[in-house]
Amino acid sequence: xxxxxxxxxxxxxxxxxxxxxxxxxxxxxxxxxxxxxxxxxxxxxxxxxxxxxxxxxxxxxxxxxxxxxxxxxxxxxxxxxxxxxxxxxxxxxxxxxxxxxxxxxxxxxxxxxxxxxxxxxxxxxxxxxxxxxxxxxxxxxxxxxxxxxxxxxxxxxxxxxxxxxxxxxxxxxxxxxxxxxxxxxxxxxxxxxxxxxxxxxxxxxxxxxxxxxxxxxxxxxxxxxxxxxxxxxxxxxxxxxxxxxxxxxxxxxxxxxxxxxxxxxxxxxxxxxxxxxxxxxxxxxxxxxxxxxxxxxxxxxxxxxxxxxxxxxxxxxxxxxxxxxxxxxxxxxxxxxxxxxxxxxxxxxxxxxxxxxxxxxxxxxxxxxxxxxxxxxxxxxxxxxxxxxxxxxxxxxxxxxxxxxxxxxxxxxxxxxxxxxxxxxxxxxxxxxxxxxxxxxxxxxxxxxxxxxxxxxxxxxxxxxxxxxxxxxxxxxxxxxxxxxxxxxxxxxxxxxxxxxxxxxxxxxxxxxxxxxxxxxxxxxxxxxxxxxxxxxxxxxxxxxxxxxxxxxxxxxxxxxxxxxxxxxxxxxxxxxxxxxxxxxxxxxxxxxxxxxxxxxxxxxxxxxxxxxxxxxxxxxxxxxxxxxxxxxxxxxxxxxxxxxxxxxxxxxxxxxxxxxxxxxxxxxxxxxxxxxxxxxxxxxxxxxxxxxxxxxxxxxxxxxxxxxxxxxxxxxxx
Amino acid sequence: xxxxxxxxxxxxxxxxxxxxxxxxxxxxxxxxxxxxxxxxxxxxxxxxxxxxxxxxxxxxxxxxxxxxxxxxxxxxxxxxxxxxxxxxxxxxxxxxxxxxxxxxxxxxxxxxxxxxxxxxxxxxxxxxxxxxxxxxxxxxxxxxxxxxxxxxxxxxxxxxxxxxxxxxxxxxxxxxxxxxxxxxxxxxx
Numbered sequence: 078x079x080x081x082x083x084x085x086x087x088x089x090x091x092x093x094x095x096x097x098x099x100x101x102x103x104x105x106x107x108x109x110x111x112x113x114x115x116x117x118x119x120x121x122x123x124x125x126x127x128x129x130x131x132x133x134x135x136x137x138x139x140x141x142x143x144x145x146x147x148x149x150x151x152x153x154x155x156x157x158x159x160x161x162x163x164x165x166x167x168x169x170x171x172x173x174x175x176x177x178x179x180x181x182x183x184x185x186x187x188x189x190x191x192x193x194x195x196x197x198x199x200x201x202x203x204x205x206x207x208x209x210x211x212x213x214x215x216x217x218x219x220x221x222x223x224x225x226x227x228x229x230x231x232x233x234x235x236x237x238x239x240x241x242x243x244x245x246x247x248x249x250x251x252x253x254x255x256x257x258x259x260x261x262x263x264x265x266x267x268x269x270x271x272x273x274x275x276x277x278x279x280x281x282x283x284x285x286x287x288x289x290x291x292x293x294x295x296x297x298x299x300x301x302x303x304x305x306x307x308x309x310x311x312x313x314x315x316x317x318x319x320x321x322x323x324x325x326x327x328x329x330x331x332x333x334x335x336x337x338x339x340x341x342x343x344x345x346x347x348x349x350x351x352x353x354x355x356x357x358x359x360x361x362x363x364x365x366x367x368x369x370x371x372x373x374x375x376x377x378x379x380x381x382x383x384x385x386x387x388x389x390x391x392x393x394x395x396x397x398x399x400x401x402x403x404x405x406x407x408x409x410x411x412x413x414x415x416x417x418x419x420x421x422x423x424x425x426x427x428x429x430x431x432x433x434x435x436x437x438x439x440x441x442x443x444x445x446x447x448x449x450x451x452x453x454x455x456x457x458x459x460x461x462x463x464x465x466x467x468x469x470x471x472x473x474x475x476x477x478x479x480x481x482x483x484x485x486x487x488x489x490x491x492x493x494x495x496x497x498x499x500x501x502x503x504x505x506x507x508x509x510x511x512x513x514x515x516x517x518x519x520x521x522x523x524x525x526x527x528x529x530x531x532x533x534x535x536x537x538x539x540x541x542x543x544x545x546x547x548x549x550x551x552x553x554x555x556x557x558x559x560x561x562x563x564x565x566x567x568x569x570x571x572x573x574x575x576x577x578x579x580x581x582x583x584x585x586x587x588x589x590x591x592x593x594x595x596x597x598x599x600x601x602x603x604x605x606x607x608x609x610x611x612x613x614x615x616x617x618x619x620x621x622x623x624x625x626x627x628x629x630x631x632x633x634x635x636x637x638x639x640x641x642x643x644x645x646x647x648x649x650x651x652x653x654x655x656x657x658x659x660x661x662x663x664x665x666x667x668x669x670x671x672x673x674x675x676x677x678x679x680x681x682x683x684x685x686x687x688x689x690x691x692x693x694x695x696x697x698x699x700x701x702x703x704x705x706x707x708x709x710x711x712x713x714x715x716x717x718x719x720x721x722x723x724x725x726x727x728x729x730x731x732x733x734x735x736x737x738x739x740x741x742x743x744x745x746x747x748x749x750x751x752x753x754x755x756x757x758x759x760x761x762x763x764x765x766x767x768x769x770x771x772x773x774x775x776x777x778x779x780x781x782x783x784x785x786x787x788x789x790x791x792x793x794x795x796x
Numbered sequence: 797x798x799x800x801x802x803x804x805x806x807x808x809x810x811x812x813x814x815x816x817x818x819x820x821x822x823x824x825x826x827x828x829x830x831x832x833x834x835x836x837x838x839x840x841x842x843x844x845x846x847x848x849x850x851x852x853x854x855x856x857x858x859x860x861x862x863x864x865x866x867x868x869x870x871x872x873x874x875x876x877x878x879x880x881x882x883x884x885x886x887x888x889x890x891x892x893x894x895x896x897x898x899x900x901x902x903x904x905x906x907x908x909x910x911x912x913x914x915x916x917x918x919x920x921x922x923x924x925x926x927x928x929x930x931x932x933x934x935x936x937x938x939x940x941x942x943x944x945x946x947x948x949x950x951x952x953x954x955x956x957x958x959x960x961x962x963x964x965x966x967x968x969x970x971x972x973x974x975x976x977x978x979x980x981x982x983x984x985x
Binding site: 091094096128129131133138140141142143144146147148273274277278280281284288300301302305306683684697701711721740741742743 | 806807809810811812813815816817819820822837838839840841842843914917918919920922925926927928929930945
């Protein structure tokens with residue numbers, strides 16, 4: 078019997094097929110934030126990974142998997158896995174012994190910190206790791222290395238969602254509802270998310286709502302596979318979300334589709350929001366967004382008249398210099414219509430990275446300590462110092478955000494440990510990033526494939542894929558789940574947490590890093606998060622198994638977790654009221670001009686994950702989409718004399734790439750689209766704008782000015 | 797009651813998980829028996845999976861000179877028997893849906909066998925198991941043919957020859973354009 082919290086999910090009741098000589102390891106996909114359940118088939122005798130078998134009984138996905146999920150196991154047995162440490166000798170990375178690599182790393186850390194101070198050695202981390210590793214990396218930075226310089230690639234992913242939710246709701250759990258609630262919405266407003274390709278396993282929930290008669294409004298400049306099935310597609314000009322939402326709010330207020338009781342009792346700031354929305358009648362919003370005003374009015378009416386509704390968004394809203402405010406403004410739609418805190422009503426962001434949620438809760442952000450505590454809060458510092466057994470003064474102050482950290486390389490930061498991230502594909506303005514990384518005195522990287530970033534390192538340590546370790550992650554819903562692994566690593570590869578503990582030991586800080594298993598790290602994390610916003614104290618490995626995941630906050634061992642937030646209509650501010658914040662549309666950081674007349678936006682394809690370091694190596698995924706391309710509207714292509722399949726040079730103020738044209742009506746005539754999963758000369762982030770949102774420090778990946786021209790030049794494939 | 801494939805191609809997101817899943821089924825030798833087509837490239841991103849249609853009177857089996865293609869009692873048209881198949885390609889020419897393929901290296905035909913190793917044990921085929929959007933479903937035949945919310949098709953007219961299939965297709969709602977599928981009026985780019 079499933080736990081009652083899972084009753085409304087898309088579960089299926091079949092048992093997995095078991096074959097002789099094999100064991101099935103029930104675990105979860107290593108890719109996006111859906112964290113779908115799956116079984117890994119493992120040979121009983123050799124412990125070798127053999128394949129995948131659907132795990133029908135996991136509530137979130139009921140055995141369903143996207144192509145990345147089906148193929149994920151293949152990286153465990155991939156011939157390009159790093160098997161031994163690599164050390165740069167005479168300019169080349171050559172295989173070396175662990176002792177030599179660890180000695181070198183420790184001596185370089187000591188040398189750099191001795192010469193320039195503790196903060197001169199930084200950590201740039203990732204969010205595709207377990208909660209245990211994320212927690213450990215934060216602790217290792219603060220009391221292993223004693224550096225304030227730690228941040229992570231979640232800055233490029235969900236930091237605007239976090240900042241937006243925090244300023245509006247006072248808490249950031251990504252989603253306020255369990256995913257099964259989507260099926261009970263009467264209207265779904267999906268903005269800046271190609272859900273079908275980026276989070277395919279959300280689609281059964283969208284279809285569930287549609288089967289019940291729900292209307293679907295999709296806000297996206299492109300007619301993606303998600304927009305294709307919408308009742309209303311608002312294909313706005315990139316970077317105009319604030320104006321669109323102000324326009325929607327204008328109509329909601331003018332036609333009195335406001336939940337006055339909710340606004341009065343549970344929110345503050347409505348008058349300011351009303352005054353702002355007053356300036357955005359549909360014709361003004363239409364002029365800014367490039368949409369017909371009737372469509373804006375119709376969308377507002379559909380949303381406003383529905384009893385229950387959810388607003389869901391992703392990087393298309395967040396990766397802007399005004400991303401945090403756009404998140405808050407979309408959340409305003411739920412608040413002013415009272416659509417929050419019950420089944421079928423709420424707001425959520427689609428988590429991009431596997432553990433994008435948990436990864437930002439337990440202290441690897443520059444300004445945070447475990448449990449979502451502020452590193453500047455004296456009480457928080459005191460509590461965590463107590464958990465770690467150190468003096469409060471030993472915990473450094475706040476550091477700087479990911480892209481600021483990259484810019485500080487070679488200057489304030491002379492040495493860097495890079496874990497589970499590939500900024501040479503994922504950061505904006507890559508030409509600069511390469512300069513930053515190569516200006517380091519010492520650069521060490523932990524990865525299981527030689528990524529574009531690892532290629533630049535002085536030392537590369539071979540780590541493990543997800544199926545070779547144990548731990549927990551926190552999915553898109555805020556559900557903490559168990560990652561189970563095999564007791565085997567290839568070659569001399571070692572688990573990241575074991576390597577960090579040994580480094581701490583060699584640095585003379587081993588007494589703070591005595592763990593025999595991920596579970597011991599998790600038990601410390603539970604205590605460290607206790608009483609914080611992201612309270613995991615009541616979550617145990619056993620309870621996760623029993624309940625198929627536990628939603629945080631879960632403040633005591635008796636507590637069964639909190640699938641749905643705000644059922645009591647109490648928001649996480651002292652007055653218990655959500656804040657309706659008003660925002661003026663100011664447009665993107667960089668606009669078009671005569672020289673760069675088109676807008677560029679970027680995104681994912683279903684076959685690849687983040688920087689492509691993993692998925693580009695898996696044949697069955699790479700074959701489906703081997704190279705990037707540029708989507709151009711037929712009118713635009715005609716204007717520039719570009720034909721389907723011909724090579725196009727796309728340039729911005731920061732760089733250029735050459736890719737083949739895909740001429741399609743799904744995009745707008747004033748923009749082009751390029752997927753971002755490739756590196757080197759095929760990396761679209763050579764062009765993107767590093768302008769940061771002042772609140773979340775997320776770069777403005779989703780819009781910059783470019784020019785296009787046909788070219789005979791062809792770049793090397795598979796960059 | 798036999799179970800059949802039901803394809804609701806409005807729900808297809810073109811992810812090809814069905815193809816990758818097919819490769820994972822035991823006995824499929826990592827060769828996919830599933831196809832996914834772009835319906836109108838350049839105009840829209842609409843796609844549709846094409847599995848074996850498991851015809852009531854399968855032309856592939858009827859055209860096979862060595863009777864290598866068996867039809868199970870519940871109507872699944874199996875892949876060619878390794879022992880019998882002579883790789884003559886009669887089946888590939890005969891099939892109006894273009895399903896059977898020949899592995900040129902091993903000289904053997906391969907096609908969707910409805911994951912007989914799985915379905916015979918009461919589990920859905922791999923394409924159905926993994927399909928992230930429930931585009932491909934495994935339903936009782938009567939249930940699939942009587943879908944109330946959608947017009948369905950399981951009889952196909954090929955120039956006067958009517959072929960009935962056990963695989964059932966849910967037709968997109970072109971009248972109300974409920975799912976955004978519009979009738980195409982312009983030429984494909």
